[in-house]
Amino acid sequence: MKQKYTILILTMIISALLTGCWDKVEINNRGFVIGLGIDKLKDDEKKKESNEIRVSFKIPNVALLGTKQTPTKESSFYWEAEGETFDTVINEIEAKSPFDLELSHNKVIILGKEILQDKKLLKQILDGIDRNRYFSRKLYLLASDEDASDIIGIKPNEQPLVGVYYGNILNSAVSNGTVIDGSLNKIMQEMQENKSIVFPLTTKTYNNKRIEIIGGVAVKDFELKEELNEPECRFLNMITQDNYNLIDIHVDYKSVPVSYKITSTKSEMKVTEKNNNLMLDLYIDTEGDITQHELGVKGLVANDKGIKDVEKLSEDKIKENVNHLISKLQKNSLDLINVKSTLYKYNQPLYKKVDEDFDQYFKNMKVNVHVESKIRRIGIIR
Structure with missing residues (x-):
């Protein structure tokens, strides 16, 4: 019996020692997709009639991280291919490239302008992205006012990989409210709840050497409805979430321009019914600092009256901008401020009546x- 146990233990030890990574792939042979673009093909661009989209991306040259000499000093490699669906395009690229593509590190997907104007294609692409098991739910979905491949192909001066560049910008900008949150998780959740979503809008600048977020595009039921500029996106964030470093409010006080920098905001909404209409009461609280007025003007906001007057002017300007934004959303029935979900959570009888x-x-x-x-705070005065 003891001999049998000895043989069993030895067999288990030998088996463990012989076990290896059967699917091991060297890091130099992996293609880590960091940023990805999807465009709708025009008829004269199609190699096959059934092809619908072009997928483009860059992957870093990981060989540069090693100590050995590399065949090229290029920091990244650009790839693109076309096909009928996202999955078929990826398979096409893998069949032709020397890399095993790795999608789990992808930080951003950019949708070209033509895709947002094609309801059916947009639905198919969002469905394919949502079902892909490799994509992180935290990756960002952006819209472009030009072909996505043009943006993927550029090399920003500060960072040659577009995906890393966007990741660095968006992580801080989304958290402080200066840019709309276009994370995959949030996009899909809002599409289910409100049927309305906002994609951050991006473009190239500075002679195609830099990229930036310039606002957002509003989509309802997979149809492009409205474009929001950068300030409107910031005021939308002011309504829908608590933020900091959100925006500067500039007012004229006694013919002197005064800058009120908002450092934090809180908002709350109450939705009721009056005369068979919905009534929205929106409460916004802001805190901030006076960061500038005009050199040589002494005592302008160094007293209670001056501070109160500037606070009132700032409140009026915020109110004016928020009312303008909500009016713009109402014209296209874009419930980007979550009125319906607020009713669902806090007033079920009214929700059922208006649903x-x-x-x-x-x-x-x-x-x-x-x-x-x-x-x-009013700043340091010497």
Whole structure:
């Protein structure tokens, strides 16, 4: 019996020692996709009639990280291919490239302008992205006002990999509210709940040597409805989430321009019914600092009256901008401020009443914006 146990133990030890990574791939042979673009093909661009999209991306030259000499000093390699679906394009590239593509590190997917104008194709692409088991739910979906391949192909001066560049920009900008959150998780959740979403809008600048976020595009039921500029996106963030370093409010006080830098915001909304219409009361609280007015003007905001006056002017300007934004959204029944989900959570009877004809209720909704601003610091005066 002891001999049998000895043989069994030896067999287990030998088996463990002989075990290896059967699917091991050297890092130099892996293609880590960091940024990816998807464009709709024009008829004269198609190699096959069935092809619908072009996928483009860059992968870093990981061989540069080693100590051995490399055949090329290029920091990244550009690849593109076309096909009927995203999956078929990836398979096409893998069949032709010397790399095993790795999608789990991807940070951003850029959708070309033509895709957002094709409802059916947009639905198919979002479905394919959502179902892909390799993509992180935290990757960002962006819209482009030009072909996505043009953006993927550039080399920003600060960072040659577009995906890494976007990741560095978006991680901080989304958290402080200066850019719309276009993460895959948030996009898909809002599409399910409100049927309305906003993609951050990106473009090339500085002679195609830099990229930046210039606002957002609003989509409802997979149809492009409205474009929002950068300030409108910031005010949208002010309504929908708590932020910091959100925006500067510039007001004229006694013919002197004064800058009120908002350092934090809080918002709350209440939705009720009045005269068979929805009534939205939106409460926004801001805190911030006076960061500039005009050299040589003494005592302008160095007293309680000056501070109160600037606070009131800032409140009025915030209220004006928020009302303008909500009015713009109401014209296209774009519930980007989460009125319907607020009703669902806190007022089920009213939600059930307006659910079937919510778009019309939203268009006719009465809006009262209440803003309270507090100036905490006025800067160092010497």
